[in-house]
Amino acid sequence: MSTKSNVKNETTERWFVLVLTIWGAAVFVTGYFGILSNINTIWVPLLVIAGITIPVLAYYFSEDFRSYIWSIDLKHLTIYHVWRIVAALIFFHYGSQNLLPTQFTIDAGVGDLAVGLLVPIILFLRESYTKYLVFHIFGMLDFAIAVGTGFTFNVLLNDPLMRNVITYPIVLIPLYGVCITGALSIMTLDRLLKSKYYSEKLINDFQK
Secondary structure, X not given: OOHHHHHHHHHHHHHHHHHHHHHHHHHHHHHHOOOHHHOOOXXXXXXXXXXXXXXHHHHHHOHHHHHHHHHOOHHHHHHHHHHHHHHHHHHHHHHHOOOOOHHHHHHHHHHHHHHHHHHHHHHHOOOOHHHHHHHHHHHXXXXXXXXXXXXXXXXXXXXXXXXXXXXXXXXXXXXXXXXXXXXXXXXXXXXXXXXXXXXXXXXXXXXX
């Protein structure tokens, strides 16, 4: 990678970290002081969708941001998912206190725990494109199930227990962790699929 590209990636990384810090601080403060607990729960899925969509759009429309994401080691993009173990434990705790719907606790908690525990296994395996692709597809499927179950109980069933997801500290999961995880998962899968395509195209062109 050229020096110019390194400088661009370093600049983008600083902005990326700054945005994540401000975002996290905003969710923490509004959650800790109970500001979010006063909003209509219909805003939760809308905020989650926005939190995933905006970074993904930035990835597709900003060459600098896309270049930065592609420069991150796949190991780091995988290790990040360890945080889902903590999320699972929080879901289980809330579920044990009857503060969340049972099915939502199972779908969100068990899936996150499985993905988080899978991380060290994936890193231990021999370095390969396939292991990362399988892991991130699995992680994305689990993510989709958890978000889908949450949407069902929140919007379609209007379960009153779902109001607890906008209380501190669990609010950090949907409005921060889920958004970042969803966005990064989409970006990582895009990167993996395109890397595979370009690698195969290069081999085919070389063999002609």
